[in-house]
Amino acid sequence: MTSAGVTHTSDPGYTRLVLSRVLKHRGARFGLIWTGLLVLFSVFAPLFASSHPLLIVNEGGLSSPMLRYLSAVDVILLLLFIFAAVLILIRYAVGRVYWSVVLVTLLISVVQSFYSISPPKLVVYEQYRQDVQLLESQLVLMAPVPFSPKDYLRDAGDTGFLEPLESSISTHWLGTDENGADVLSRMIHASRIALGIGFVATGIAMFVGVIIGGLMGYFSGVVDVIGMRLVEIFEAVPTLFLLLTFVAFFDRNIYLLMVIIGITSWPGYARYVRAEYLRLREQEFVQAAVICDLPLWSILFRHILPNGIAPVLVAASFGVASAILAESTLSFLGLGLVDDPSWGQMLNQAVQSSSFYWWMAFFPGGAIFLTVFSYNLIGDALRDAIDPNSHKMS
Amino acid sequence: MTTYIVRRLFLMVPTLLGITLIVFTVMAAAPGGISAQSLIEGQNLEPQAKKALEDYYNRLYGLDDPAPVQYLRWLNNVSPAGFIFDDDGNVNSFSFTKGSNLGRSFRVGRPVGDLLAERIPITLLLNVLSIPLIYAIAIGIGVRAAAKSGSRFDVTSNVILLGLWSVPTMLAGILMIGFLANEQHWRWFPTAGLSTREALDMPFMPHWDSLGQAAVFALSLLGFTLLFLVLAKLRATKIRPLLSGSYAGLFVGVCWMIGGSETLFGAVILGIVIFAIFQFVDDSGWRSVLAVLVAVVSCLFVYSFWSSGGFVRGFLLDRLWHLVLPVACLSYGGVAFLARLSRSSVLENLYADYARTARAKGLSETEVLWRHVMRNSLLPLITVSASLLPAMLAGSVIVESIFSIDGMGKLAVEAVQGRDRELVLSITLFSGILTLFGYLIADICYAIADPRVNYD
Numbered sequence: 127m128t129s130a131g132v133t134h135t136s137d138p139g140y141t142r143l144v145l146s147r148v149l150k151h152r153g154a155r156f157g158l159i160w161t162g163l164l165v166l167f168s169v170f171a172p173l174f175a176s177s178h179p180l181l182i183v184n185e186g187g188l189s190s191p192m193l194r195y196l197s198a199v200d201v202i203l204l205l206l207f208i209f210a211a212v213l214i215l216i217r218y219a220v221g222r223v224y225w226s227v228v229l230v231t232l233l234i235s236v237v238q239s240f241y242s243i244s245p246p247k248l249v250v251y252e253q254y255r256q257d258v259q260l261l262e263s264q265l266v267l268m269a270p271v272p273f274s275p276k277d278y279l280r281d282a283g284d285t286g287f288l289e290p291l292e293s294s295i296s297t298h299w300l301g302t303d304e305n306g307a308d309v310l311s312r313m314i315h316a317s318r319i320a321l322g323i324g325f326v327a328t329g330i331a332m333f334v335g336v337i338i339g340g341l342m343g344y345f346s347g348v349v350d351v352i353g354m355r356l357v358e359i360f361e362a363v364p365t366l367f368l369l370l371t372f373v374a375f376f377d378r379n380i381y382l383l384m385v386i387i388g389i390t391s392w393p394g395y396a397r398y399v400r401a402e403y404l405r406l407r408e409q410e411f412v413q414a415a416v417i418c419d420l421p422l423w424s425i426l427f428r429h430i431l432p433n434g435i436a437p438v439l440v441a442a443s444f445g446v447a448s449a450i451l452a453e454s455t456l457s458f459l460g461l462g463l464v465d466d467p468s469w470g471q472m473l474n475q476a477v478q479s480s481s482f483y484w485w486m487a488f489f490p491g492g493a494i495f496l497t498v499f500s501y502n503l504i505g506d507a508l509r510d511a512i513d514p515n516s517h518k519m520s
Numbered sequence: 521m522t523t524y525i526v527r528r529l530f531l532m533v534p535t536l537l538g539i540t541l542i543v544f545t546v547m548a549a550a551p552g553g554i555s556a557q558s559l560i561e562g563q564n565l566e567p568q569a570k571k572a573l574e575d576y577y578n579r580l581y582g583l584d585d586p587a588p589v590q591y592l593r594w595l596n597n598v599s600p601a602g603f604i605f606d607d608d609g610n611v612n613s614f615s616f617t618k619g620s621n622l623g624r625s626f627r628v629g630r631p632v633g634d635l636l637a638e639r640i641p642i643t644l645l646l647n648v649l650s651i652p653l654i655y656a657i658a659i660g661i662g663v664r665a666a667a668k669s670g671s672r673f674d675v676t677s678n679v680i681l682l683g684l685w686s687v688p689t690m691l692a693g694i695l696m697i698g699f700l701a702n703e704q705h706w707r708w709f710p711t712a713g714l715s716t717r718e719a720l721d722m723p724f725m726p727h728w729d730s731l732g733q734a735a736v737f738a739l740s741l742l743g744f745t746l747l748f749l750v751l752a753k754l755r756a757t758k759i760r761p762l763l764s765g766s767y768a769g770l771f772v773g774v775c776w777m778i779g780g781s782e783t784l785f786g787a788v789i790l791g792i793v794i795f796a797i798f799q800f801v802d803d804s805g806w807r808s809v810l811a812v813l814v815a816v817v818s819c820l821f822v823y824s825f826w827s828s829g830g831f832v833r834g835f836l837l838d839r840l841w842h843l844v845l846p847v848a849c850l851s852y853g854g855v856a857f858l859a860r861l862s863r864s865s866v867l868e869n870l871y872a873d874y875a876r877t878a879r880a881k882g883l884s885e886t887e888v889l890w891r892h893v894m895r896n897s898l899l900p901l902i903t904v905s906a907s908l909l910p911a912m913l914a915g916s917v918i919v920e921s922i923f924s925i926d927g928m929g930k931l932a933v934e935a936v937q938g939r940d941r942e943l944v945l946s947i948t949l950f951s952g953i954l955t956l957f958g959y960l961i962a963d964i965c966y967a968i969a970d971p972r973v974n975y976d
Binding site: 153355356358359360362363364365366367368370371372373374375376377447451454455458459460461470473476477480481482484487491492494495498499502503506 | 534535538539542543546547550551682683685686687688689690691694695697698699702703704705711910913914917918921922932933936937939944947948951952955956959
């Protein structure tokens with residue numbers, strides 16, 4: 127039996143074992159369901175909450191203003207989701223070659239959509255509501271939450287805080303915020319920011335951490351000493367202060383925020399990875415790889431990494447939670463994204479001067495709580511699943 | 521040990537250099553960065569005045585020099601030993617006793633040292649109060665959950681703690697301030713600050729007009745405490761529900777009679793808490809502690825609407841009253857985290873060989889738990905305490921902005937919002953120092969708790 131054969135047959139076995147253990151956990155199942163819901167909300171946000179009618183039927187025929195006003199990000203998210211779904215469906219049907227074809231098509235379409243899609247700059251939300259009132263005959267299909275996140279409902283006249291279901295003109299299930307925008311709609315669109323920041327920031331942190339930690343652990347010696355000092359320095363800077371400084375001095379945009387949260391949280395991953403690499407570098411399979419004269423990246427990332435990734439994944443699961451928390455903290459302190467809806471920024475509006483708007487605290491705060499709770503539950507279950515001791519005891 | 525501490529203190533220097541260098545680089549690399557133009561931006565000035573002001577700032581802070589020079593100059597000013605320059609910018613001499621100068625705040629115009637001297641004690645007060653509280657509660661819950669692992673208490677506390685751990689500090693703070701301090705709901709606590717203006721003129725301790733009133737208060741406090749303690753210590757489990765129910769009912773009734781319907785809501789909540797404590801807490805020691813707490817709270821509650829003037833709460837009580845919500849907000853997360861950790865670490869040691877030996881020797885279960893198992897279980901808790909302090913500093917940024925407490929956290933937010941370079945650098949430096957001292961203290965405590973650890 128060759129060594130390649132061994133890894134090939136035993137590797138999916140372990141992954142499957144861990145997965146089944148995680149899925150046995152009631153908390154983890156809850157966490158996965160909530161995350162799945164959030165993914166759905168964030169991908170189909172314009173379908174769930176939009177002031178643009180999904181469909182208008184009149185004499186002129188069919189038209190869909192919602193589609194016309196989709197932004198590039200909306201389309202890319204939709205594309206990604208569809209491709210992911212297709213990939214999962216056809217995974218058993220096609221071989222490896224087709225994967226690259228699919229990925230390349232995906233990449234091309236993403237780039238293509240980024241350049242070709244330009245929704246109209248000027249948006250007049252009130253127009254539809256006027257039209258609907260004027261032309262009664264036409265059929266208009268609205269989204270379940272018929273308000274866009276930045277639709278301040280100027281035509282309704284009651285712009286400002288409204289309790290849930292308080293307004294007599296339009297139905298706001300979760301009330302409105304200080305500008306009169308619908309809270310539910312803003313929350314649905316904000317799930318995109320929360321998830322995006324959570325995943326991308328953690329991905330960046332993991333990437334940096336794995337590279338630096340891997341080099342430190344594999345080479346040890348001087349590299350390790352210097353690297354650990356760097357890790358210590360970054361750990362001793364209070365992360366929130368560093369984040370505050372970054373955000374205050376640079377532009378506020380979501381991609382920069384992802385990068386910043388990512389590069390302030392890598393030291394933890396570097397620590398874990400270093401410990402794993404220190405343990406694994408003496409093992410026979412690594413020695414064999416070295417003797418075969420494989421290139422460094424192949425030893426580091428194709429041979430050692432898959433064997434040492436488990437604790438990093440546990441850390442990553444908690445990391446997603448803390449990245450989401452970091453973003454909402456920044457937004458809460460008024461240093462987050464300026465115009466886009468974010469849960470933390472909505473929470474910030476809950477207490478103003480001497481008034482307390484409970485719906486602004488409960489719903490966005492509850493969303494942050496549930497998301498963070500989900501990732502903590504998943505991380506907990508994952509840690510139990512890869513911990514050999516916990517199964518001996520119970 | 522001394523050599524170890526001295527070595528650690530010296531090792532702090534490169535780390536602190538690194539920290540300030542990172543923060544400085546971030547600020548210098550920012551588009552626009554810090555320049556005299558950015559400082560006077562937004563002021564509507566005539567060109568000449570503008571130029572003069574720019575020159576003034578450039579001369580004052582040296583903002584037209586290259587960034588590395590600016591950083592080195594800042595470093596030289598801050599370090600207690602360094603070069604002394606004359607007015608033309610030439611090196612005059614090297615001095616070991618020149619003292620450190622943190623510079624002047626760009627925005628406020630006051631020396632940074634003064635600002636920090638005002639703000640740091642407040643943040644430290646919050647943290648120093650919270651940390652022992654966190655450890656006491658967390659170890660209490662964790663040990664109990666481990667000792668009765670698998671029991672109802674263990675399962676429920678585990679779920680509740682995991683949930684509590686995930687509650688963002690800002691949500692907790694906002695809910696607290698919204699419901700417990702706001703005018704629309706129950707005004708039990710103050711909304712902002714650390715003391716009311718009147719309290720600054722009050723004497724330190726609470727006092728009464730006449731001795732009689734003080735005696736009434738003391739007696740009622742004593743009465744409440746005794747009454748509750750008796751019930752807490754009661755062994756007969758069958759009478760307890762009946763008695764605790766009637767206690768709670770009596771309490772609500774009396775409150776209603778004296779205070780009227782206005783106080784009814786608070787009274788009912790307190791009554792439910794009283795009933796729940798005596799009914800569901802099945803450990804006599806815990807019940808006593810909680811009973812005393814509830815006795816004090818309910819005595820204060822009754823007293824607050826019963827007494828008519830003549831009572832000055834004093835500076836201390838006022839400060840404590842202001843601290844309840846911020847400290848609660850700052851500590852619940854740590855409690856949740858540490859309680860789970862202490863549960864798992866006690867559980868690990870509870871069935872270790874040495875614990876079995878101790879039991880075989882004939883020691884009681886409490887003695888095994890608290891004298892043998894506890895000491896070994898403390899080690900992970902001490903390790904974690906190193907990372908607790910930075911987390912608390914970050915938490916106090918949020919808590920201080922929610923409760924408008926003028927501490928270092930709020931100052932940090934103001935400083936970065938105002939792009940106040942000197943202030944940001946100094947705050948980073950000090951929080952770095954605090955964090956590193958936290959690490960050092962944790963390591964020393966580790967050596968004290970575990971005699972096997974020897975750093976020399």
